[in-house]
Amino acid sequence: MKLPGWKELVETGPIIPKPATSKEYKTGDWRTFRPEIDYEKCTTCMLCWLFCPDSAIKFDGEKVHIDYDYCKGCGICAAECAIKAITMK
Amino acid sequence: MKTQIKRIAIEGNEAAALAFKQVNPDVVAAYPITPSTEVVQKFSEYVANGEVDTEFVPVESEHSAMSACIGAAAAGARVITSTASQGLALMWEMLYIAASMRLPIVMTVSNRALSAPINIHGDHSDAMGARDSGWIQIFSENVQEIYDNVFQAVKIAENPDVRLPVMVGYDGFITSHSEEMIELLDDDIVKNFIGKYKPKYNLLDVDSPITMGPLALTDSYFEFKVAQAYAIDHSLPIIKKVGKEYGDLTGRYYDTIEKYKIDGAEYVIVAMSSTIGTAREVVDRLREKGLPVGLLKIRVFRPFPLEDITNALKDIKVVGVLDRSMVPGSFGGPLYHEITSGLYHFDKRPIVQSYVYGLGGRDITMDHIEKVFEELVDIGKKGKTNPLTYIGVRE
Numbered sequence: 001m002k003l004p005g006w007k008e009l010v011e012t013g014p015i016i017p018k019p020a021t022s023k024e025y026k027t028g029d030w031r032t033f034r035p036e037i038d039y040e041k042c043t044t045c046m047l048c049w050l051f052c053p054d055s056a057i058k059f060d061g062e063k064v065h066i067d068y069d070y071c072k073g074c075g076i077c078a079a080e081c082a083i084k085a086i087t088m089k
Numbered sequence: 090m091k092t093q094i095k096r097i098a099i100e101g102n103e104a105a106a107l108a109f110k111q112v113n114p115d116v117v118a119a120y121p122i123t124p125s126t127e128v129v130q131k132f133s134e135y136v137a138n139g140e141v142d143t144e145f146v147p148v149e150s151e152h153s154a155m156s157a158c159i160g161a162a163a164a165g166a167r168v169i170t171s172t173a174s175q176g177l178a179l180m181w182e183m184l185y186i187a188a189s190m191r192l193p194i195v196m197t198v199s200n201r202a203l204s205a206p207i208n209i210h211g212d213h214s215d216a217m218g219a220r221d222s223g224w225i226q227i228f229s230e231n232v233q234e235i236y237d238n239v240f241q242a243v244k245i246a247e248n249p250d251v252r253l254p255v256m257v258g259y260d261g262f263i264t265s266h267s268e269e270m271i272e273l274l275d276d277d278i279v280k281n282f283i284g285k286y287k288p289k290y291n292l293l294d295v296d297s298p299i300t301m302g303p304l305a306l307t308d309s310y311f312e313f314k315v316a317q318a319y320a321i322d323h324s325l326p327i328i329k330k331v332g333k334e335y336g337d338l339t340g341r342y343y344d345t346i347e348k349y350k351i352d353g354a355e356y357v358i359v360a361m362s363s364t365i366g367t368a369r370e371v372v373d374r375l376r377e378k379g380l381p382v383g384l385l386k387i388r389v390f391r392p393f394p395l396e397d398i399t400n401a402l403k404d405i406k407v408v409g410v411l412d413r414s415m416v417p418g419s420f421g422g423p424l425y426h427e428i429t430s431g432l433y434h435f436d437k438r439p440i441v442q443s444y445v446y447g448l449g450g451r452d453i454t455m456d457h458i459e460k461v462f463e464e465l466v467d468i469g470k471k472g473k474t475n476p477l478t479y480i481g482v483r484e
Contacts, residue, residue, distance in 0.1 A: 004312065009313055016299060
């Protein structure tokens with residue numbers, strides 16, 4: 001992404017002029033521990049999907065997947081998983 | 090379009106409140122503090138009487154007052170507030186946010202000393218503490234100027250190329266509580282002069298959603314600050330233009346500085362706010378005696394009108410800069426530092442003597458100012474300045 005020079009910012013000031021730009025900010029590299037789902041155990045109960053504070057757990061209609069571009073590794077999914085199918089590695 | 094002029098006797102604070110009423114802002118969030126209390130008190134009366142359409146937000150502190158003003162301005166409202174001294178100091182972090190988010194908030198500041206020791210009287214320490222916050226700072230000599238500056242402040246702040254907050258200062262008690270005759274403008278004339286506010290961006294515009302004041306770290310913060318500095322630097326011609334437009338309307342013209350009997354002067358005093366009124370009398374008196382003295386009033390301190398000031402002073406023999414605030418641990422007041430820095434690059438430049446006076450509301454009299462002019466003449470003769478000199482302090 002090309003960052004603007006100051007002359008391009010005089011008109012706007014410190015604003016982001018369009019919505020949903022947080023998608024461009026990939027927070028996956030904040031992560032220290034990586035949650036991994038053991039699909040042998042996973043029952044697709046959706047608790048992790050519900051609790052993920054970053055909406056980094058996606059449901060494709062069949063299974064849940066962790067989007068590692070945005071998962072910050074907080075571990076809430078692993079803590080909430082009732083059958084311990086998620087491990088922080 | 091001159092109409093019949095209405096004149097009334099009114100206190101400085103009440104003149105500010107009356108100007109607010111005529112502006113009829115969308116939001117006023119404020120917390121009362123001496124010596125600016127009456128501004129908020131009087132304005133809340135206008136609100137209670139239904140004389141304005143303003144949403145008045147009584148908050149629990151000045152930090153909250155400025156926070157509420159920022160929120161309202163970000164939502165696209167025309168916002169005004171008022172404070173003084175410790176109140177301005179408590180707003181400190183929010184002042185920077187208002188300016189860097191480019192929000193056109195107008196605030197009157199009844200300039201007052203900062204504690205400790207506790208003191209409620211006039212000096213410029215509060216405003217000088219906020220001089221790097223990015224606000225435009227305009228200082229008023231008398232009650233008429235408070236009234237006039239509020240309208241100009243609204244027009245300057247909301248100019249699409251400026252979009253910055255403006256602080257209108259006046260001396261606590263000396264001007265805030267002095268009753269003077271002023272000329273009023275009709276409501277319609279005020280309305281036409283300031284126009285309808287059209288915010289360039291606002292958070293309530295659901296058709297173009299935006300984010301204001303987001304995170305900008307090592308890769309972007311610097312660019313935003315340079316852009317902000319550009320905006321305030323380039324507000325100077327707009328401040329001048331608005332001052333001229335206001336003059337065409339009222340006969341009272343305003344510029345960044347005001348030169349008084351500077352033509353042919355060899356000794357000049359530079360000062361701000363009410364002291365100018367006192368010094369004007371002294372200049373008249375000494376000019377009658379044939380002494381080549383003059384006066385330079387700094388009306389706009391931020392953005393610093395460097396070119397105007399250096400052009401006015403570069404050919405003067407000796408200049409005395411009178412600061413009503415201190416920079417403890419340094420060798421002069423803020424005005425002295427800026428003026429001497431500005432003059433440094435000229436081959437031919439005046440000798441500049443630094444004075445600090447009037448702290449905590451200490452009176453500055455005509456005799457004091459006459460003595461300053463005598464000292465400037467002596468300094469001219471010996472060709473060398475004295476150390477920082479305090480006016481009217483016991484040793």
